Amino acid sequence: MATSQAASVDDLNSARDYRSLIIVAFYVSAALIGMTSALSHNALVEYLGVFLMACTAAEWCLIDSSRRGRPMTWSVQFLVFFFWSIAVPIYLIATRGWRGAGWLVLNSIGMYVTMIVAYYMTFHLLWGF
Helix, strand or coil: CHHHHHHHHHHHHHHHHHHHHHHHHHHEEEHHHHHHHCCCCCHHHHHHHHHHHHHHHHHHHHHHHHCCCCCCCCEEEHHHHCHHHHHHHHHHHHHHHHHHHHHHHHHHHHHHHHHHHHHHHHHHHCCCC
């Protein structure tokens, strides 16, 4: 009995680590979008950046819902992936209430600042302005 409880605690800790890692990946993808916007206006590169953000957002929702004990069905996972910019805020507010809205605003500002800083740093390094 003690080993099963220890295993479940380890599962919860590893799920928390994955959620943090996915949030870092989300910010890295925001920085990559900012950098690629400064380097190239190729539509394929921009689509790949948005695809990366959709993957990280959908994966975060999937891991978070599993950790909360309410795993998502395949149809909901599909909807979260394709409509991530709407589905993730709905998920955050539905699962966390006002605290989720606060995290949403805070991380939206953080991602926007990350994109802008990455854009201007890349532009400055490339063109020297």
